[in-house]
Amino acid sequence: MRKQAPVEKIHESYSRITDDSVMIGDNIQQQLIALAEEDYRVFTSGLLPDTDNVLGVRLPMLRKIAKQLVRSDWQGYLQTAGEDSFEEIMLQGMVIGYAACPAEERLFYMKEFVPKIHNWSVCDSFCAGLKFTRNNSALVWDFLKPYFQSERAFDLRFAVVMLIFYYIQEGTIREVLNILDSVRHDGYYVKMAVAWAISMCYVKFPEQTMFYLKNNSLDDFTYNKSLQKITESLKVDKEIKKQIRVMKRK
Structure with missing residues (x-):
């Protein structure tokens, strides 16, 4: 069997996000680490000179995860979401945008999120x-x-x-x-x-x-x-x- 190329591993990991079983908490961080690309991390870090916690996950992948999260207990996710990486914070913002909720509730989560913006x-x-x-x-x-x-x-x-x-x-x-x-x-x-x-x-x-x-x-x-x-x-x-x-x- 031939050795799987790095790009194939990336697409294989990406395809798993289509599953409805996206988990919250530490599992999200593990997913992001699995989806990270070193070349893309270097590229993104170069665009964000004051940000040193970039994993290197592409935005379409983050959007895919966010859309899965809003189908489940997205409020629970936001209450427990980590902030150790650029991608984890970006993901929270995407969830707030995608979630189906009354305007006043979204404003509450927006107010909670804005202080987390650092780039x-x-x-x-x-x-x-x-x-x-x-x-x-x-x-x-x-x-x-x-x-x-x-x-x-x-x-x-x-x-x-x-x-x-x-x-x-x-x-x-x-x-x-x-x-x-x-x-x-x-x-x-x-x-x-x-x-x-x-x-x-x-x-x-x-x-x-x-x-x-x-x-x-x-x-x-x-x-x-x-x-x-x-x-x-x-x-x-x-x-x-x-x-x-x-x-x-x-």
Whole structure:
């Protein structure tokens, strides 16, 4: 019998996740360790310079496990879930997004989870999974407001990225820009989130955002990064990009 290649072992482990018998507690950690790929761990760690607990499990595999978990006692899982690795924390965020529950209950678990966010990847993935926001925009908006006053970098990034995914709309664009202008934090990942948000505002509402760019209180780094991200967008006309580049602060 030929020796099984590493990639085949990975796919064999992945296929076992289709079973409905996903267990909670230590068994989840063991599954993640079994699914880890060293090359992918090195790659992911390079993208997360402040994160040293990466196992190397690919996101599709984590999503598969999360979807299995929400079919069982997902509340019990969240109460006992470990936090020893990047993947275990990412998995909890996915479960909160996938779970079928009332909006108020999901907000409870969101509040419990946000302090566990310590890198941009967990933050942005978590926000992307909170699609219930689309049908509960006012409720979630009220939930987010305190986070804009936080001194913790990833509280702020969480709130800003939620704006990007769910609130850059006709009825809220003015308030979104006002909030972005009020964010004050020296953290790199906060500034980059604000710049990303402003660039997305420009793509969707160029006139309102251009007026804002000419009348704002952003620090120079965030302002210039906002312009850079606008010029990197494939949805912005080349002639407009030339005008945007001229606006850079020296």
